[in-house]
Amino acid sequence: RAELVLDADIPTDATVLVRAAEDAIALTNITLAEQLARAAVSRGGGLPASELLARTLLWQDRTAESEAILLSFDPAELSELELARWGIARIANLQWSFGDTDAAAEILTMLQQRITHPSARLVVDGIAAALLVLDCRLEEAVTLAQQVLAEPAAPPAAVGWAVFGGAMAAALMGRTADAAQLVARGHAVNDKIDALLRFLLAFGEVRALTLAGDFDGAQARSGDIVRITSPGQYRARAMANVLAATVELGRGQLHPATARLEDTVAALDTASAASWSFPARLLLAQCYCGLGRCAEAAPLIADLREKVDCGATMFDAPVRLAEAWL
Numbered sequence: 001r002a003e004l005v006l007d008a009d010i011p012t013d014a015t016v017l018v019r020a021a022e023d024a025i026a027l028t029n030i031t032l033a034e035q036l037a038r039a040a041v042s043r044g045g046g047l048p049a050s051e052l053l054a055r056t057l058l059w060q061d062r063t064a065e066s067e068a069i070l071l072s073f074d075p076a077e078l079s080e081l082e083l084a085r086w087g088i089a090r091i092a093n094l095q096w097s098f099g100d101t102d103a104a105a106e107i108l109t110m111l112q113q114r115i116t117h118p119s120a121r122l123v124v125d126g127i128a129a130a131l132l133v134l135d136c137r138l139e140e141a142v143t144l145a146q147q148v149l150a151e152p153a154a155p156p157a158a159v160g161w162a163v164f165g166g167a168m169a170a171a172l173m174g175r176t177a178d179a180a181q182l183v184a185r186g187h188a189v190n191d192k193i194d195a196l197l198r199f200l201l202a203f204g205e206v207r208a209l210t211l212a213g214d215f216d217g218a219q220a221r222s223g224d225i226v227r228i229t230s231p232g233q234y235r236a237r238a239m240a241n242v243l244a245a246t247v248e249l250g251r252g253q254l255h256p257a258t259a260r261l262e263d264t265v266a267a268l269d270t271a272s273a274a275s276w277s278f279p280a281r282l283l284l285a286q287c288y289c290g291l292g293r294c295a296e297a298a299p300l301i302a303d304l305r306e307k308v309d310c311g312a313t314m315f316d317a318p319v320r321l322a323e324a325w326l
Contacts, residue, residue, distance in 0.1 A: 003032065006039055014045035021052045028195045028236045030059045047073060047082045051089050055194070058089075059236065063097040075110065084120040087111040088127055088157075092196060095131070096276060099312070104131065122148055122158035129165030130200070133172075136313040141169035142178070149185055156192035159185060164200045171208035172317070179208040199239050203279070206243045210250040218247045238267040242280050249283055249290075258287040278307065282318055289325035297326050 002020030005012045017040035024033035034056040040049035050069050057066035070090050075083055087107050095104040108131060111124045126148050132141035145166025148158055163186035170179035186201045193201075202221060209218035222243035241264045248257035261284040268277035282304055288297035304319050 002036055006035065012039075012043065014040045014043040014049060017043065018045050018048050018052060021049070021056075022194070025052065025055060025059075025194050026191075026198075028059075030056050030236070034060070047078065047086060051085050054089055054093070055196070058093055058097055059195070061097075063093055066093055066097075080115050080117045081120050084111060084115055084117075084123055088123065091127060091131070095134070096196075099278075099307075101131075101134070101312075119153065119155050119158070122151055122154045123161065126154075126158040126161030126165070129169075130161045131165075133165045133169045134312075134314045136316060138169040138173050141165045142173075142175075145169070145182065149182070156189035157197065159189045160193040160197040160201055163189075164197070164204045167201075167208055168204040168314075171204070171211050172314075174211075176208065176212040179204075179212075183208060195236065199236075202243055203239075203246075206246050210246055213250075215247055215251050218250065219244075222247055238264040238280070239276060242283070245280070245283050245287075249286060252290075254287045254290045258284065258291065261287060278304070278312060278315065282315060282322065285322045286318075286325060289322060294326060297322075301326055 002012070002017050005016070017036050021033045021036035021040060024030070024036055034053065037045075037049055037053035037056055041053055043049075050073070054066040054069045057063070057069070067090075070086060070093065073086055075086060078086055087110065090107050091104045094100045094107065108124070108128055112128070115121050115124050125144060129141050129145040129148065132138075132144060142165075145162040148154055148162035149166070151158075154162070163182050167179045167182035167186065170176075170182060183201075183205045186205070190198060190201065206218045206222050209215075209221065222240070241260050245257045245260045245264070248254075248260070261280050264280045265277055265284055268280060281300055285297050285300040285304060288294070288300065301319070301322050304315070304322065308316050308319050
């Protein structure tokens, strides 16, 4: 309905367009989401519309544009709920596009200092759990995630971030039963969160199932994500391929995993996709080692080691394994 309104040039309340843009993002229809978000911005949609537009640009690898939109707002002038929305969008941009963990941590600290609204604070604590696991502070990630999930009124976004942080941390520590419990909680909000968070939940679950040796379960879960992505949305498609390749590598199917990952790494070969491409390059390095393609593996692993030493601490252990394979 919102798309038809745009085509007909009928005066429309920005709220309708904001809701439609949110739905388009949830369905990874990013091109349409950008059109709707831009229309909402032009109709006075304020921060909610601009934050959605910034997210659509992030997904399309236009992260400098995304950051410029977010920086046009002064956080000191935002309400707590607006600040939470603005801050989480900036953290996503800084952490997963620019790979700037220090800047993301600074934004998180500001949110923790300023936000007291119960629902908004739970979302902030949820994303804090996600950042803790990325910093390899696994016990802290699980503890904070469980605190968030213990709140019956926790909003879907808070649950989603907490499940990603807690389940990934539990899986990396070999606590597969705890990871499975957390993952089950994530399933309840899967249709209420956006595409970025939905992918991260799936990534955590597929990693957990693969580490536990449940390859059939992991393949079924990765297939859910692959089926709902459009080939035209290269980043979403590439991220879905990371899930599929995780299972293929776990099964020892190195040839199909290698072909899939080479395409994925090529699709994410930009500076602003550094964090998105890290898991793909790590899996590809392991595949190269397993196939004896050492000349191709060596420079890839050296680059991964450099990234880990600069802050991608969650991946230290698997990079060490890749170095051992090499």
